[in-house]
Amino acid sequence: MLSPLIRKLERFSPLSEAEKQAVQSAPLRLWQVASHQDIISDRARLAEVHLIVNGFACRYKLLGDGRRQITALLIAGDFCDLSGLLMPMDFGVAALGHSATLAVISHERLMGIFEKHPRLAFGLWRDTMIDAAIYRQWLINIGRRSAYARIAHLLCEIWLRMQAVGLTRDGFFELPMTQAEIGDALGLSTVHVNRTLQQLRAESLIEFKSNVVRVLDWQRLETSGEFDPSYLQIAPELMVSPAAGNAPRSGVRP
Amino acid sequence: MLSPLIRKLERFSPLSEAEKQAVQSAPLRLWQVASHQDIISDRARLAEVHLIVNGFACRYKLLGDGRRQITALLIAGDFCDLSGLLMPMDFGVAALGHSATLAVISHERLMGIFEKHPRLAFGLWRDTMIDAAIYRQWLINIGRRSAYARIAHLLCEIWLRMQAVGLTRDGFFELPMTQAEIGDALGLSTVHVNRTLQQLRAESLIEFKSNVVRVLDWQRLETSGEFDPSYLQIAPELMVSPAAGNAPRSGVRP
DNA sequence: CGAAGGCTTGATAGACCTCAAACACAGTGG
């Protein structure tokens, strides 16, 4: 149930049995959130953290005139609101797609675990740092790249993050976002996202239909998005790109 | 010497004498870095963290074609590379302005301090979280706001951050950035930054000459940048805006 | 079958970029 998180924490060094146990027994309960419902609202002061077990969510912020900026995408193994542990929230979190399942862990219990297992505290601190690294890449993406490159970069990132927690298959991955939501994440209008996606399809980099992305040409997608995966801190041996070329191969090379 | 950092850490709760002592005795040495020199280079694996004691610096990343995105501005009391403590660097850090002075603290010593004073570890973790909150605001700024609003927002942020560590005076603060660097931080071209600054000056919101900004009309600057300071986590009583109106008043209201 | 949400398309406008050159200013060296 919490294996995506444990897998993430073990990217740097294996956890002891006791530590794994502590993580696994941390959640108080599960919480199923319906489509587009708010998980956490802006400015809340929380007593619990929420960990995604299943589905998708996003951090976002509304602007005065109703526009929205999505600042992060969250998938299985990601904490929605770890920062709520040490300060009040400055963003909202909403479920994307049909629904999301969350594990709820009380701050109190989490702090108790840190006391017994300080290494876990450092593990989650590192998680906050990787979060920040992703923010930096998004800044570069939005600040300096064309719409075409932005979308390509985003897709590369999501591919790898999902792949690292075992949520990809044969070059496919789920992406339950509308084009408007993609626009809100990348600082683009819906119309322009639509046209740019058409371009990516026309050039056979991807397919994207009914919330499923298929990567047709990883190499060119990576190049188009100027994507360098190192910021995600996934060990190379855990990192699998989709098969190259238009037809994903089923076997290994002879 | 480290008072800006201590002040920052005490925003949430006072430190004990022992904790303050530990912080103050942490640095191994000071390091003076000349103008625009690299403090830390991308992809380094570090054994020390660098804390700004004096001057300015920025986190940045170079793109393939030579363009640059500045992802963070760093002032006294900010760590350049706290993330280097737990993972390899994914960005460079450079000094802005004439020079910057850094306090250098070894990872080893820092970890030792955390063992004796776990609350300091949480304090720095919170610092990482505030860093992330700033990234989120920058994303919103670059993703959704006009050039005019972006610059206004940036100036508001810097004003408050500098004010909180005692580096403002009578509506003035130092900002040793060229217009090209401002553009690199906000995802704008130099030319457009220039024209937009002229607009801000023409409308008497600010003055900006030889690396000094003067805030003439805080209210309108805040409004123009849709600035909401809460993300900086500065207690309201520590937060002082420049005097309203064109002439900063010297006294308090009678 | 109608409604609602999402996707697609066309036309137009505007914000911002790029290129290019002139200008201002500080530091350097003769």
Added chain:
DNA sequence: CCACTGTGTTTGAGGTCTATCAAGCCTTCG
């Protein structure tokens, strides 16, 4: 002390990427 040089700022002109507005289409779902 004054040209000289380099960096940073300013201005002009033109181009383009992306936003906005508006409508039509498609799919899903009750």
